[in-house]
Amino acid sequence: MSEIKTIGVLTSGGDAPGMNAAVRAVVRAGIYYGFKVKGIMHGYNGLIQDNVIDMDLRSVSNIIQRGGTMLFTARCKEFTTEEGQQKAYETCVKHGIDALVVIGGDGSFKGCQAIAKKGIKCIGIPGTIDNDISCSDYTIGFDTALNTSLQMIDRLRDTARSHERCSVVEVMGRHAGYIALNTAIANGAMAVIIPEREFDIQKDVIEKIIESQKIGKKNFLVVVAEGIGDAAGMAKIIQYATGIETRATILGHVQRGGSPTSRDRLIASLMGCKAVELLKDGEYNRVVALKEYKIVSYDIEEALAMKKTIDPYFLHVADIVSI
Ligand code: ADP
Ligand code: F6P
Numbered sequence: 107m108s109e110i111k112t113i114g115v116l117t118s119g120g121d122a123p124g125m126n127a128a129v130r131a132v133v134r135a136g137i138y139y140g141f142k143v144k145g146i147m148h149g150y151n152g153l154i155q156d157n158v159i160d161m162d163l164r165s166v167s168n169i170i171q172r173g174g175t176m177l178f179t180a181r182c183k184e185f186t187t188e189e190g191q192q193k194a195y196e197t198c199v200k201h202g203i204d205a206l207v208v209i210g211g212d213g214s215f216k217g218c219q220a221i222a223k224k225g226i227k228c229i230g231i232p233g234t235i236d237n238d239i240s241c242s243d244y245t246i247g248f249d250t251a252l253n254t255s256l257q258m259i260d261r262l263r264d265t266a267r268s269h270e271r272c273s274v275v276e277v278m279g280r281h282a283g284y285i286a287l288n289t290a291i292a293n294g295a296m297a298v299i300i301p302e303r304e305f306d307i308q309k310d311v312i313e314k315i316i317e318s319q320k321i322g323k324k325n326f327l328v329v330v331a332e333g334i335g336d337a338a339g340m341a342k343i344i345q346y347a348t349g350i351e352t353r354a355t356i357l358g359h360v361q362r363g364g365s366p367t368s369r370d371r372l373i374a375s376l377m378g379c380k381a382v383e384l385l386k387d388g389e390y391n392r393v394v395a396l397k398e399y400k401i402v403s404y405d406i407e408e409a410l411a412m413k414k415t416i417d418p419y420f421l422h423v424a425d426i427v428s429i
Contacts, residue, residue, distance in 0.1 A: 110227060110385050112142040114158070114203040117175040118149035118182075118210035118217065121362055122233045122247025124370030125175040125209050130166035131378025132207050132231075137163055139386045144201055148178045149210070150185035150217055153194035158201050170371055173250070173363045179210075185217055195224040205390060207381045209233040209246070212410060215393055219406055227390035229381040230406060233374075235362055238282035240412035241404045242395035246377065249369040251278065251361040252288050258357055259293040263327060272315065272326040272344055272352040276337040278361045285361070286331035287420050296326050296428045299340075301333035302416045307340065312347045318429065319348070326350065376401045 115132045117125045129145070136143040143161040146152035159165075169176050184190035198206070198221070205227040208218050211234040218228035232239040235251035255277050266273040275295075279285045283300025290298035296318065297311045305311075315326055328344070330337055341354035366374070377394045380401045384392055393409040395402050404412075 109388070110141065110204040112144060112202045113205045113207060113382065113385060114144045114146050114198065114201070115161070115177070115207045116146035116149055116152060116209070117177045117179040117233065118208055118214035119179065120211070120234060121175050121179045122235045122245070123173040123250035123362070123364055123366035124246035124374040125179070125233050126169040126172050127366060127371045127374035128209050128231055128233060128246055128378040129175065129177060130170055131375045132382055133161045133166045134163060135379040135382035139382060141382070141385075142202070144203060145177050149180040149214075150182040150190075150194060151180045153197045154182065154184055154190055156197045156200070158197065158203075171365050173365055181213075185220075191220050191224065194221055195226065198226050205229070205385050207231060207378075211236070211245075212239060215406055215410060218391070219410070222391045222406070227385060228406070229384055229390060230393040230409070231377045231381055232393065232395065235285065236279050236282045237284040238279075238414060239393070239395070239409075240414035241393055241409035242397070244373055244396040246370055246374045247362075247366070248284065249367045250364055251285055252292070253367055254361050254364055255285060255289040255357060256292050258360065259289060259327065259329070262355055263293065263325075266325040266327065266353075269351065270324040272328065272341070272348070272350045274328045274330060274337045274341045274344065274352060274354045276330050276332055276335065276354070276356040278357070279331040280333050283331040283333065283416060286329050287416060287424060290329040291420065291424050291427070293327060293329070294428070295329040295424075297328045298424050299328070299330040299334050300416070301331055303421060305334075307343060308347075311340075311344060315344065315348045315350065319350070
């Protein structure tokens with residue numbers, strides 16, 4: 107018999123398509139296994155401000171296909187303080203919440219660690235478009251964000267081709283280049299600039315454009331990760347050095363919205379169920395992960411200490427097929 111009676115679920119940090127599917131899976135699996143489930147609104151803010159709702163099977167009807175998160179999300183400074191964490195703990199006690207499932211990124215998992223120290227059992231589910239959670243090959247939202255970027259950049263390619271221009275596109279990823287690198291390969295970009303690899307605009311972009319112009323190439327696509335930034339400045343430098351008319355576009359938050367792809371709905375459903383099953387089996391303070399196509403879990407501490415690196419083969423492919 108599980109010592110847990112009531113599970114709280116919240117979404118935290120940047121929203122990601124598929125978070126709703128994960129909430130739905132947590133609620134449905136929780137009820138299936140005999141737990142009460144409560145939804146906490148606006149991330150950790152909901153725990154500090156006592157904004158908690160009862161969830162039943164029907165509270166999560168018709169959300170699997172929706173972007174965003176029905177529980178809302180937030181970044182909550184107060185929760186990083188001892189006073190904030192104490193208030194959050196007291197809200198859990200008031201509602202009988204013994205365990206929390208937190209859908210978010212690394213920062214949100216640090217929040218789990220903090221409240222776990224007070225005795226609330228926690229499970230983290232990786233939800234961020236950035237795909238930058240070290241313990242997991244995949245994070246909920248990444249595939250939808252990639253497909254959105256893909257479609258937007260296809261449109262930019264049409265206009266760059268018609269005008270024989272260079273298009274510099276900034277995609278999301280404050281600290282990580284996964285969206286940029288994957289999009290660059292899938293969109294056929296001639297150069298990709300990410301925080302994980304040193305770059306030299308002269309050698310990696312300008313000289314490449316000049317060489318390709320000599321063999322008849324007339325339009326160019328450069329993808330830059332948000333972590334590097336300054337797409338507009340880069341466009342000016344490229345235009346000045348190569349003579350090709352260049353435009354910059356920042357895709358921004360458009361990548362965070364939209365109906366989740368089948369991959370995001372599927373992985374979110376599997377991860378949500380797994381989170382509840384871990385709690386049922388008495389395993390807690392863990393992060394659910396996808397590893398080699400299997401849903402597994404890691405101790406939170408271990409998960410946060412892991413390092414994720416860009417697969418050099420992806421960079422190799424991006425470089426050789428981009429001529
Ligand atoms: P993500 O979860 O996407 O990485 P953030 O880094 O913004 O997003 O973190 C989300 C929230 O998690 C923060 O607003 C804060 O409430 C909580 N959090 C982040 N770091 C800590 C920490 N060291 N201790 C406690 N809570 C934290
Ligand atoms: O972590 C997801 C992400 O979209 C990053 O790619 C981006 O840098 C950041 O969130 C933007 O955050 P905000 O929603 O605060 O603008």
